[in-house]
Amino acid sequence: MQNQNIGAKSERTAVPKHRQLPLCRLIVKVVAAKLQASQQKLSFADMLDAACVGLASHESAALKSILYLCERSRARSHAAAKYLMARQPKPQVQMLVETALSLLFGGTYTEFTVVNQAVEAARLDRRTERFAGLVNAVLRRAIREKTLLLNRIAEDPEVRFNAPRWWIERIRAAHPEHWTEILELAAQKPPLTLRVNRRRTTPEEYLEVLNRAGIAARRIGPEAILLESPRPVEEIPGFAMGLVSVQDAGTQMAAHLLAPNPGDAVLDACAAPGGKTAHLLELFDCSVTALEIDPKRTELLKATLARLGLFARVTCADAADPKSWWDGRQFDAVLLDAPCTASGIVRRQPDVPWTRRPDDSYSLAKTQAKLLKALWPTVKPNGKLLFCTCSIFPEEGIEQIRRFMSENADARCIPIGKSHVNMLTLLPREESSTYDEAAAARDRFTFEPPVHDGFFYALLQKTA
Ligand SMILES: C[S@@+](CC[C@H](N)C(=O)[O-])C[C@H]1O[C@@H](n2cnc3c(N)ncnc32)[C@H](O)[C@@H]1O
Incomplete structure (x- = not known):
């Protein structure tokens, strides 16, 4: 392993331990962020970025954790506020009360602290200071009537699963045997999984680094290590140096399923922020062309490669328009990680069920079909194309590929996964078992890690 002295200690002490912002200030910032997002129609991710401008990393982490908590308990806090307040107050006050209710039922702070700090937060902003008494009264009633209140609103499926009804119905229709587990898992905090950069270290060595730093972790995949307690990347040993x-x-x-041969020309058609591009380059001696349509995300992709010390030909272009970027030389392997609803990663993007519309999966499926059609000619005869989405809706998975195969006689599906359909729909999963190295080594096409998000894979081969 290079850089033997990359210990957690030196990196962790490099992060100054500032005083935390008091909870009341964090609440004020949360309310300001929510207000800005609703006025400017910001996505949840953009709201997080905007809210954290100018904050130190530990302050951002504290603020983000409350914003995530609020998003994961959005329906419950909204229903509770409705139960507790006969009339809806003005938006700032409503947002403050809902934020405080999320904190109250979230369990991190004592009830006393939440009430005290929420009232203080109301006083800190001139738009809410007149309502400090109301905030106090509402929160005290929430504590007094907590059991009744929570039982009453829990009957509502939107509260139980923190998702709108149409979303719940779609998950139920797509996965009738697993829909409750999927929705319950989606409402929880996601695990933090690392990918070890095999160009710099090995999973065994890196587990040792974590062990020495007192960070509990276990291996769950060939390069995957799960941290038992999530933490900011600044506190992850060797992150800045590209170890993980x-x-x-x-x-x-994805990289293991595509598995290009040494010297292969690989296209990663939808590449930013570069997780899969980097993994391919960490594992295989291939040359990668990485496309990304969004200029800002293209910069993220470049930054990922720079941090990891990897090289790919990066182009900002529309993959669906090959004449704008393709020189006509076909690729041995193509990765199409297509834009999708993100229905498989709701625990990472808890706003997804609320911000998507019912027909989004169908319009995104059309975009995916367009990308598949445009990219298929770029695959060499006998070459492979790995199609994937972080969605568990069939129109963005199995149905998409079945239609593609019916329209392209030169496409065959290389069997992957354990089901008879030759494709792999991973439903979000969280099990305590550890990595089964023998199983992974035996068959990379059927190995599934014990902890993962929802995902879809189909590995196509061009037969002609
Ligand atoms: C699911 S993300 C890719 C994640 C990436 N593969 C990774 O592992 O880090 C999809 C990406 O495709 C980009 N994208 C969407 N449509 C595209 C197109 N027509 N051409 C190229 N990139 C596109 C999006 O901007 C987004 O960054």
Whole structure:
């Protein structure tokens, strides 16, 4: 392993331990962020970025954790506020009360602290200071009537699963045997999984680094290591030096499924922020062309490669328009990690069920079909194309590929996964078992890690 002295200690002490912002200030910032997001129609991810501008990393982490908590308990806090307040107050007050209710039922702070700090937060902003008494009264009633209140609103499926009804119905229709587990898992905090950079270290060595740093972790995939307690990347040993990246274990299957040969020309058609591009380059001596349509995300992709010391030909272009970027030389392997609803990663993006519309999966399926059609000619005869989405809706998975195969006689599906359909729909999973090295070594096409997000894979081969 290079850089033997990359210990957690030196990196962790490099992060100054500032005083935390008091909870009341965090609540004020949360309310301001929610207000800005609703006025400017910001996505949850953009709201997080905007809210954290100018904050130290430990402050950002504290603020983000409350914003995530609020998003994961959005329906419950909204229903509770409705139960507790006969009339809806103005938006700032409503947001403050809902934030405090999320904290109250979230369990991190004592009830006394939440009430005290929420009232203080109301006083800190002139738009809410007149309502400090109301905030106090509402929260005290929430504590007094907690059991009754929670039982009453829990009957509502939107509260139980923190998702709108149409979303719940779609998950139920797509996965009638597993829909409750999927929705329950989606409402929880996601695990933090790392991908070890095999160009710099090995999973065994890196587990030792974590062990020495007192960070509890276990291996769950060929390069995947799960941290028992999530933490900011600044506190992950060797992260800045490119020893590891953050990447879900299910997502880490992409590089292993595509498995290009030495010297292969590989296209990663939808590449930013570069997790799968980097994993391919960490594992295989291939040359990668990485496309990304969004200029800002193209910069993220470049930054990922730079941090990890990897090289790919990066182009900002529309993969669906090959004449704008393709020189006509076909690729041995193509990865199409297509834009999708993200229905498999709701625990990472808890706003997804609320911000998607019912027909989004169908319009995204059309975009995916367009990308597949445009990219198929770029695959060499006998070459492979790995199609994947972080969705568990069939229109963005099995149905998409079945239609593609019916329209392309030169496409065959290389069997992957354990089901008879030759494709792999990973449903979000969280099990305590550890990595089965023998199983992974035996068959990379059927190995599934014990902890992962929802994902879909189909590995196509061009027969002609
Ligand atoms: C699911 S993300 C890819 C994640 C990436 N493969 C990784 O592992 O880090 C999809 C990406 O495709 C990009 N994208 C969407 N449509 C595209 C197109 N027509 N051409 C190229 N990139 C596109 C999006 O901007 C987004 O960054």
